[in-house]
Amino acid sequence: MDLxxxxxxxxxxxxxxxxxxxxxxxxxxxDSRTSTGMYVANRASDKITQLTDNVYVCRSGSAADSQxxxxxxxxxxxxxxxxxxxxxTVKVAANLIRLISYNNKNMLETGLxxxxxxxxxxxxxxxxxxxxxxxxxxxxxxxxGSSYLYGFFDQAWKEGMTKDEAEQLVVKAVSLAIARDGASxxxxxxxxxxxxxxxxNFYPGxxxxxxxxxxxxxxxxxxxxxxxxxxPMNI
Amino acid sequence: xxxxxxKQPENSLLGPESDSQRTLYPYVTxxxxxxLKYKDGILMAADMGGSYGSTLRYKNVERMKAIxxxxxxxxxxxxxxxxxxxxxxxxxxxxxxxxxxGNSLGPKEVHNYLTRVMYNRRNKFNPLWNSLVLGGIKNGQxxxxxxxxxxxxxxxxxxxxxxxxxxxxxxxxxEWHENLSFEDGVRLLEKCxxxxxxxxxxxxxxxxxxxxxxxxxxxxxxxxxxxxxxxSAFENPTQGAVGSW
Numbered sequence: 001m002d003l004x005x006x007x008x009x010x011x012x013x014x015x016x017x018x019x020x021x022x023x024x025x026x027x028x029x030x031d032s033r034t035s036t037g038m039y040v041a042n043r044a045s046d047k048i049t050q051l052t053d054n055v056y057v058c059r060s061g062s063a064a065d066s067q068x069x070x071x072x073x074x075x076x077x078x079x080x081x082x083x084x085x086x087x088x089t090v091k092v093a094a095n096l097i098r099l100i101s102y103n104n105k106n107m108l109e110t111g112l113x114x115x116x117x118x119x120x121x122x123x124x125x126x127x128x129x130x131x132x133x134x135x136x137x138x139x140x141x142x143x144x145g146s147s148y149l150y151g152f153f154d155q156a157w158k159e160g161m162t163k164d165e166a167e168q169l170v171v172k173a174v175s176l177a178i179a180r181d182g183a184s185x186x187x188x189x190x191x192x193x194x195x196x197x198x199x200x201n202f203y204p205g206x207x208x209x210x211x212x213x214x215x216x217x218x219x220x221x222x223x224x225x226x227x228x229x230x231x232p233m234n235i
Numbered sequence: 236x237x238x239x240x241x242k243q244p245e246n247s248l249l250g251p252e253s254d255s256q257r258t259l260y261p262y263v264t265x266x267x268x269x270x271l272k273y274k275d276g277i278l279m280a281a282d283m284g285g286s287y288g289s290t291l292r293y294k295n296v297e298r299m300k301a302i303x304x305x306x307x308x309x310x311x312x313x314x315x316x317x318x319x320x321x322x323x324x325x326x327x328x329x330x331x332x333x334x335x336x337g338n339s340l341g342p343k344e345v346h347n348y349l350t351r352v353m354y355n356r357r358n359k360f361n362p363l364w365n366s367l368v369l370g371g372i373k374n375g376q377x378x379x380x381x382x383x384x385x386x387x388x389x390x391x392x393x394x395x396x397x398x399x400x401x402x403x404x405x406x407x408x409x410e411w412h413e414n415l416s417f418e419d420g421v422r423l424l425e426k427c428x429x430x431x432x433x434x435x436x437x438x439x440x441x442x443x444x445x446x447x448x449x450x451x452x453x454x455x456x457x458x459x460x461x462x463x464x465x466x467s468a469f470e471n472p473t474q475g476a477v478g479s480w
Contacts, residue, residue, distance in 0.1 A: 044469035182289040182436040204464030213294035217461040
């Protein structure tokens with residue numbers, strides 16, 4: 001671990017964010033941990049932010065930078081929607097994010113995943129990492145926790161999933177990343193966007209599946225000590 | 236073949252260092268240890284995580300060990316250095332037993348030994364990258380002390396390392412009192428460990444609680460704590476302020 005990091009090398013950010021397309025729309029997912037150094041400043045943050053009625057963005061990296069970028073884009077999109085007379089497309093929203101990220105690349109430290117549904121293209125996911133590259137993808141992962149998910153998605157991702165399959169995949173993936181990434185944690189939030197509208201979901205930390213070397217939570221050690229011993233076995 | 240010869244600048248005051256190695260920064264680390272005195276002895280808690288930077292790499296690391304008959308050592312920081320300390324203490328206890336004189340090293344003596352080791356290593360710019368908690372009881376006398384990687388040492392009714400100092404000690408200052416029962420002590424430690432689980436990035440939800448009394452040392456099986464996430468404020472925190480966190 002080199003403490004004198006090369007400041008020009010891309011560096012991962014504290015968070016796990018995911019965006020996945022399915023056969024009717026998109027599912028966005030994120031953890032809820034915001035840290036300042038090693039301290040968890042907010043254990044229940046909301047990293048999935050609304051840009052328009054039909055387009056949301058997952059934020060990672062600097063909390064301040066990502067909030068400012070999304071605030072500006074929300075503002076421009078609002079004006080654009082009025083001028084256009086109909087909902088903005090996901091592509092336009094993603095390009096506005098890209099414009100700001102790219103033109104301020106030396107000052108910003110934020111990776112974003114834009115996801116939404118419009119009547120022309122249906123459900124779409126765009127990844128916009130550090131530097132401001134715009135890349136349309138069937139699914140996107142980002143943040144420091146995503147390092148632990150490349151192998152998982154290589155194996156588990158399939159084209160043409162149903163809404164429930166896609167959401168379960170996202171929840172499982174964020175939960176796996178939380179298990180191994182110290183910078184991710186808390187609850188799993190998902191946002192499902194399709195022609196019918198937007199649904200927000202909330203999966204608290206204690207309701208998630210247990211992984212390797214994780215144990216069933218208890219109220220206290222005293223309960224374990226006071227619980228009756230198992231019956232001797234009869235062979 | 237020349238493997239990365241260590242370079243000394245001309246004006247170095249560091250002395251010959253051609254063969255020696257030093258821990259410059261930790262690799263696999265353990266987080267907080269929290270301990271308190273209670274009616275019958277000492278209670279100590281630590282999670283079982285070994286982090287590798289920000290990765291929660293190892294989840295079955297025992298960071299508390301019995302030392303001799305009367306002491307319990309908990310460590311945070313570099314795990315390899317902790318293992319080295321256990322080797323030193325093993326030798327210390329072995330020599331103590333070899334005297335076969337009916338006397339055995341108590342927690343105060345072990346703490347003093349550790350303090351000397353840590354401070355001397357610090358003076359040679361080659362620290363053991365740990366914060367240690369040493370607790371025990373001998374002849375009815377309870378003892379609880381701590382040593383840091385630079386040799387700062389003291390004893391108290393409750394101690395903690397790392398984040399535990401910031402998050403657990405304030406709770407203990409409020410709620411600790413003389414002659415805590417075993418149940419109350421465990422509940423108090425669990426309260427501290429739960430806060431650490433919420434607020435320390437390197438904490439994992441798998442811990443052990445160790446107890447040392449005149450009878451001896453026991454360490455609990457690994458277990459997890461329940462956590463609470465169902466505050467209504469957590470469900471939709473940005474409803475009134477879209478774009479905030």
